[in-house]
Amino acid sequence: GAVVSQHPSWVICKSGTSVKIECRSLDFQATTMFWYRQFPKQSLMLMATSNEGSKATYEQGVEKDKFLINHASLTLSTLTVTSAHPEDSSFYICSATDRFSGANVLTFGAGSRLTVL
Amino acid sequence: SQQGEEDPQALSIQEGENATMNCSYKTSINNLQWYRQNSGRGLVHLILIRSNEREKHSGRLRVTLDTSKKSSSLLITASRAADTASYFCATDARGAQKLVFGQGTRLTINP
Numbered sequence: 567g568a569v570v571s572q573h574p575s576w577v578i579c580k581s582g583t584s585v586k587i588e589c590r591s592l593d594f595q596a597t598t599m600f601w602y603r604q605f606p607k608q609s610l611m612l613m614a615t616s617n618e619g620s621k622a623t624y625e626q627g628v629e630k631d632k633f634l635i636n637h638a639s640l641t642l643s644t645l646t647v648t649s650a651h652p653e654d655s656s657f658y659i660c661s662a663t664d665r666f667s668g669a670n671v672l673t674f675g676a677g678s679r680l681t682v683l
Numbered sequence: 684s685q686q687g688e689e690d691p692q693a694l695s696i697q698e699g700e701n702a703t704m705n706c707s708y709k710t711s712i713n714n715l716q717w718y719r720q721n722s723g724r725g726l727v728h729l730i731l732i733r734s735n736e737r738e739k740h741s742g743r744l745r746v747t748l749d750t751s752k753k754s755s756s757l758l759i760t761a762s763r764a765a766d767t768a769s770y771f772c773a774t775d776a777r778g779a780q781k782l783v784f785g786q787g788t789r790l791t792i793n794p
Contacts (some may be wrong), residue, residue, distance in 0.1 A: 572725070600781060609771065609786045610726075657726050669714065670775045672782060674725035 568594050571664050572624060572675025579650055580683055587678045588647045589660030597664035599643040600672065604657045618642045640665070650682045689772060695791040702759045703759050704771030704788040715748055715783065717757050720769045729757075729770075732733075762792045780787045 569592040571626075579585050589599055597618050603654050604612040614622045622635035634646040643662075647654050657679050661672040689706050696702055706715070714733045718726040732739045732748045732755065739746045745758040759766055766786040769789050 570725075598780065607789070610784045612781060612783075614783055620692070625789060657723070661726070669731055670780075670782060671728050672714065672718075672767070672773075674727070676716075676725045679723070 568662075568664055568673040570659055570660065570675040571574075572678055574678055574679075575643045575676060576679040578681045581651050582649055584648045585650055585658055585680060587647075587658055587677050587680075589643045589645070589662070591641045591662045591664075591673070594664040594673075595640040595666070596643075597640060597665040599660055599662045600659070601639060601643075601645050602659045604659060604677075606657075607647075610659065612641050613645075615654065627630075628636070647680065650680070652682045655682045687744070689770070689788045691788060693791070695793060696762060698762060698764055698792050698794050702790055702792075704757045704790070706755045706757070706785055707774045708755075708772075708774045708785075709753060710776050712750075714757050715743075715746075716773045716775070717746060718771045718773060718784075718789070719754075719781065720771065722768070723749055726771065732741055732775050738740075749788045760777075762790075764792045766790060767792045 571590045599616040601613045604610050612625050613628045614624045616622045616637040618637050618640050624630045637643040656678050659677040661674040686794045695752045697714045711775050716731045718727045730741045732746050743760045769787045772785045
């Protein structure tokens with residue numbers, strides 16, 4: 567089945583540094599990838615929709631200059647948390663849809679836990 | 684408005700019992716999906732039911748959809764300790780590219 571690889575699975579960084587998270591579709595082409603943020607015991611909050619070759623569409627309230635998303639190929643999307651602060655600490659999850667799949671079924675990465683000190 | 688609100692928020696049952704979770708949504712949909720999330724991991728797709736379907740089965744899973752009430756239920760039969768996880772419904776609103784996830788039900792199966 568479809569597999570999405572996300573890494574790093576966890577990262578600890580100092581306040582003010584930038585962190586990049588990668589999301590790769592391993593065995594399918596993903597024209598669209600989604601980035602979510604999840605707080606403990608809560609649901610997923612969609613941050614942005616990333617379409618290959620075009621600018622990401624950000625959800626209301628999500629700072630696009632803070633969370634840079636790049637989707638340069640059909641198999642790779644990256645999320646960069648710029649100048650990270652402790653309030654950015656969270657669990658970030660990506661997902662992707664297979665461009666040849668008729669239904670909007672998402673394949674998720676395993677998530678990346680970011681801790682900003 | 685909030686799409687995909689599950690209830691109960693948390694459910695704890697004994698192994699072997701059946702677990703039922705419910706999901707309500709507000710707008711017209713193309714389909715409704717259920718996903719499972721183990722603690723600290725990504726989500727895994729369980730089952731999709733289209734708006735013109737009323738019931739669907741997959742192994743120990745049974746999903747129903749009532750578009751008139753804008754609600755769905757997920758039934759897990761003969762539960763196992765390994766079923767312990769959070770379960771989310773997600774709706775695919777017509778014309779929208781993205782899925783909207785509900786708040787989830789945290790299911791605990793006690794051995």
